[in-house]
Amino acid sequence: MGPVLNAWAIGGILAVGLATFYIGHRSSRLASTTQDFLVARRTVRSRRNAAAVSGEYLSGASFLGVTGLILKDGADALWYPIGFTAGYLALMLFVAAPLRRSGAYSLPDFVEARLSSRGLRRVATGFVLVIGTLYLLPQLQGAGLALMAIMPAPAWIGAVLVTLVVVINVFGGGMRAITVVQAFQYWLKLFAIAVPTFVLCAVFLGGGDSTVPRDSLSQPTSPTFSKDTTVDITTPVTLDFGEPAWVWVDGSVSDAEPADGPTHMYLRGEQDFPEGTSIRFDAGDPVPVVAGSPVYNSEWLRAGDGxxxxxxxxYSLIxxxxxxTMGLPHVLVRFYTNPSGKSARRTTMHVLLLLGLFYLFPVLLGALSRLYTPELLVTxxxxxxxxxxxxxxxxxxxGQILGAVTAAGAFAAFLSTSSGLLVSLSGVLSTDVLRGRVRDFRIATVIAGIVPLVLAIWLRPGDISLSVGMTFALAASTFCPVLVLGIWWRKLTGIGAAAGMIIGGxxxxxxxxxxxxxxxxxNWAPPLVEQPALVTVPVAFLVTVLVSKATARRIPDDVNRVILRMHAPDPLGFIQDRDVAKFGKGEERLRLGSGKHRR
Structure with a gap:
């Protein structure tokens, strides 16, 4: 069951790549200073920034991963879109406006501004690089998966294609170049998932394939194959045959010696299949699932059966x-581009609306997939x-045209998120490791693009949303305590923040x-290892508070002035960008006054 060449989908991917390059190239012509590359001169309107934030945030985990998890795990996977969206509520309430008023350019810049510690800034720099790299891996691996699904090609080609387009755009204009690109890509992704959903739901309600019973998801049995299906096992897998079945196997099962040619076998319970095994199912056969997933539709429809x-x-995922969300560097860097704290909060409100609209569609596609593509549960x-x-x-x-639309949307997801991550990584590398000039930003862009690409090709891909979930846990256990306590608790110290970040991270x-x-x-790891946030986040907060209390004499002398700047209303005029003169040459700084703040 190999991939079939879909010329429409290839055309859609190429069109997205060319449009991304063209828009980025036009926008990059306006980028001439370091501030353009880092924060788009802080002149991005709230609505455009909201679309850009949403375009950046809706990664492969949203476009592909959520549907895949709904297909596999059912009701338990609904917490992913809920959590991805609800994170912006916490961001809006506690972080967005004060963070913008701090005048910082990056997360390391914020922690130094708040706690007056160069050592803490270096710790923050390290975690920004780790989080950004870990988040880039599933984007690049997902691009390879998307390309393999529409044509017989190795996975690394998709990863290289995304890296190449993104590096060129970021190299040319940094944040200034990708802002318009990401806003465009949000609406493209919404179109690419909404239109197929409406069409496929209409097909389903109109009768669709008569061999697929429309009410089968409500039955307490396993899903079944609607036609004769052959599944090729490309990676070793353990399948759970909840309902015993006679199947044709070409290869070996568990510890048995492989037979000479296809063999008709009666299988039940959990069975191990090595790479290279081929399994043929007859129409009406129950669908086995990867061990650990719900076998029966009755389990799939109920949450918390495990x-x-x-x-x-x-709860750890939630x-x-x-x-x-409030600790993801590539998300927070977009709020530095707003002209004021008020517009940053307004941006977050718009983001909540845009994300809520988008996440309606992957859930519907996941339910339809359990009916029409059950073979994916086997592989x-x-x-x-x-x-x-x-x-x-x-x-x-x-179907090919709709497939082309979804493929184009998937690549837009990989491109937009990868662009934001690369800008975040490049900004930190250029200002904290290099000298902070435009040339340094471009050197950092190349480095930040090559390293994740090599890792994405070398490491084995997993479920995209599960990989991203681990990155969220890391962000929640490192930057979330520092941001929340740094903004709302005067007694935070640099030593306490560093201890919490190091232990939690x-x-x-x-x-x-x-x-x-x-x-x-x-696969012997317990659930604590697979999703550790329920333990690591409270530990990080507790360590930060206790160590800060133990080092109360190290509270920065300017804490009252910094806190006032972050919380004072914008019209009072306390907002002030940090040390602009540090970045770029003198002639660059003279141009900064030409940018007009827009809402």
Whole structure:
């Protein structure tokens, strides 16, 4: 069951790539100073910035991963879109306006401004680089998955294509170049997921494929194959045959020796299949699922059927997504581009509306995928559901065109998020590692693009949303405590902030490494390792508070002035950009007055 060449989809991807390059090139012609590259001269209107934030935030985890998780996990996966959206409520209430009023250019710049500590700034720089790199990996790997779903090509080609387009755009104009690009890509992604959803729902309600019962999801049985289907196992997998079935197997099963040619076998319970095995199912056969996923539709429709471990994972996910959003460097850097704290808060409100609208559609596509693409439950490649569903429900030219639309939207998701991440990484590298000039920003862009690309090709890809979930846990366990306490608690010290970041972040990274090792050695890791935020976030907050109280003599002398600047209403005029003279040459600084603030 290999991928079929879809010329329409390839054309759609190329069109998105060219449009992204063209818009970025036109916008980059306005970028001439370091402030243009870092914060678009702080002149981005709230509505445009909201579209850009949404375009940047709606990554492959949103476009592909949410649908794939709904297909596989059902009601339990609904917490992903809820958490991804609700995080902006916390951001709006506690962080957005004070962060903009601080006058900082990046997260490391903010922690130094608030706590007067160069050492803490270096710690923050390290975590920004780690978080940005970890978030870039699933974007690049997802691009490879999307390309493999529409044509017979190795995964690394998609990763290279996204990296190349993004590096060129960011290299040319930094934040100034990608702002318009990301705003355009939000509306493109919304179109690319909304139109196929409406069309496929109409096909479903109109009868669709008569071999697929429309009420089968409400039955307490396993999903079934509507036609004879052959599934090729490309990575070793353990399948759970909840309902026993006779299937044709070409290869080996569990520890049995492979037979000479296809063999008719009666399988039940959990069975191991190595790479290269081919399984043929007859129409009407129950669908086995990757071990650990809901086998029966009755389990799929009910949340929390996994007992205490499932409950721990769910609450940990909620905490990670809700608090992790305010700690993502590539999200926060966009709020530095607003002209005022009020416009930053207004931007966040618009983002909530745009994200809520978008997330209606992946949930519907996930439910349809369980009916029409059940073979993805066998391979575990559920992230490809959005790309394969149109052709499964609407064979022929109509399905290919819809598939091309979704493929274009998927690549827009990878490009927009990767652009924001690359700007965030390049800004920190250029100002904290290099000398902060435009040339340094461009050197940093190349470095920040190559390193994640190499890692994405080398590491084994996993579920996109699960990988992103770990990144949210890291952001929630490092920057969230520093931001919340730094903005709202006067007694925070640099030593306390550093201790909380190092211990909270260290625990998450240890869990991440353990989870990777577990994936290669039998998946023995407990739920705590797979999603650790429920433990690591409270630990990070507690350590930060306790160490700050123990080092109360190290409270910065200017804390009252900094707190006043962050909380004073904009019309009072306390807002002031930090040390603009540090970045760029004298002639660059003379141009800064020409930018007009717009709402």
């Amino acid at each position: 007992g205490a471990p499932q409950m721990f994972t769910t 905490l990670a997504t809700f608090l992790g 575990g490649e559920t992230d490809a559901a959005v790309l394969l569903l149109p052709d499964a429900m609407l064979p022929g030219i109509g 260290g625990l998450v990274l240890a869990a991440f490494v353990t989870d990777i090792v577990s994936g290669y050695t039998g």
